[in-house]
Amino acid sequence: MRSDPPGESPEAPDELARLPHGRHGLPAEFVARNQRQRLLASLINTVAEHGYNETTITRVIEGAAVSSRTFYKYFATVEECYLAAFDATVDLLAARLAEAYRAEVEWPLKVRAALAALLELFAASPELARLCLIEPFVAGPAISRRYQEAIERLAPYLREGRELRQGAGPFPESAERGLLGSIGSQIARRVSAGEADGLPGLLPDLLQFALTPYLGAAEARRVALLDA
C-alpha cells in the first residue's frame, strides 16, 4: 500500500464501508477530513455511474468537492486513483471474508460463510462489485493484473479444501483460480444486469459449484442446501 503523507489518517476500510447502499449519486456523508478518502469514494461512484472509460479527473474531483491540485497531491492519473480504490476495497473484502471464515470450524461451512459474506457485501454495495469485478476488464491489463492478484489472494480459502479430496489424485494448480473466476464472473453478470439484490440468492448454486471438486457432487450439494 502506498504510504500516506504525514498528518493524514491511515487507510481506514471502515470509511468505505460507510458508503451508502444506493446505486446512484454521490455518498450522502463524505468522509469529512480525509481528502484522499473522498477522492477514492468519488472515484468509486464515478466508475459505477459512468464506467471506466468516462471516468475523468474532472468528474472525480467534482464528486469529491476538491480541486484538481488536490487530486494531483495524491494521484498522478485516474488509473492510479482507481488502483488505490481497488486495493482499499480488496482489503475491506479480505477482512470481511476472514472474519466470516474464522467464525466456523469445518472447512465447507467456513467457505459457505465467506461466500455468503462476499455476496452480501456486493449486494449491499454494487458499486464495489463494478469496481472490482467488471471495470478492471474494461480498464485493461494494467488494472486487471490487480484483479488477478486479488484472486490469488483469495485462493488459499479454497486450497485448504484439498486435504478433503480423498485420494482423488493430483489436482491442477489452477483449480482455485478457475473456481474464483467463475464466482467473480457470475457476480459480475448479475450486477451488470442490475440484479445485485439477488446476489445472496446465488449462494447455494455457487457454493455447490465451488465445493464439488473437494467434496464430490453429492456432498457439495448437501452442504449447499443447508439452512442458513
Place this chain on the structure above:
Amino acid sequence: MDAPPPPVPPARPGGHQLRREVVLHHQRERILTAAVELIAERGYRAVTVADIVKRAAIARAKFYANFASKQDCFFAAYDRALAEALHRVGEASASASSFPAGVSAGLGALLGYIAAEPALARACLLEAPSLGPAMATRGEAAQQGFAALLRGGREAAVEAELPGGVEESVLGGLYWLLYHAILAAQPERIEELRPELVEFALTPFLGVEAAREAAMS
C-alpha cells in the same frame, strides 16, 4: 514488418474486375492484421487510425473506404475471430464420441487457435472488454456460442442435481483461466493448459474421478 507489395497497375476500364477485388481484399486484410497487431501490442485505447494506417502501409482514405472507425475495424476482426473459433470448436466436438471427448476436443481446438493467433487472441480476450457497453451484444453472443461446447453435460451428469447456472459458471471460469494465461504472456505454452481446462469444465458434470480421467486421456 513485410515490405509493401509492388504497386498494382490500374485496372483497364471494363476489364480486370477480379484483380481489383483481389487488391481490395488484400488491403482490407492488411488493415485488419495491422489493427489486431497494434491493439495486442499497445492496448485498444492507445491505438489510433493513424497508427493502423501507418502499420498497414496504406493511405488513410483506404482505411475509411473499408471501415467507418477504429471500433468498426475492431468489430470486423472480432466477429470473424469469434466465428472461426466457434467453427473450430464445433467441428472438433461434433466429431467426438462422447461428451467428455467432445469437451476435450473442443477445448483443444480453441487452444490451438489461440496458439496460432496470439495477437488475435489477446485482442479479442483481453482488449475487447475495453470497449465497455459497446461489447455487450458480442460478449453475450460469445457466451451463447461457447455454451454449445457444454451441451450434453446435463445428460452425461452423474449423481446429484447440478447447480443452477452451471454452464455459465464453467464458461466464466474458463474465460478467466484463458485471460490469466494470456496475461502471463506465454502464448506458446497455452496448449499445455488443455488437461486442466478439461478437468475444470467436466468436474461439475461428471465428478472428480471421471473428469480427471477424461482430462488425462
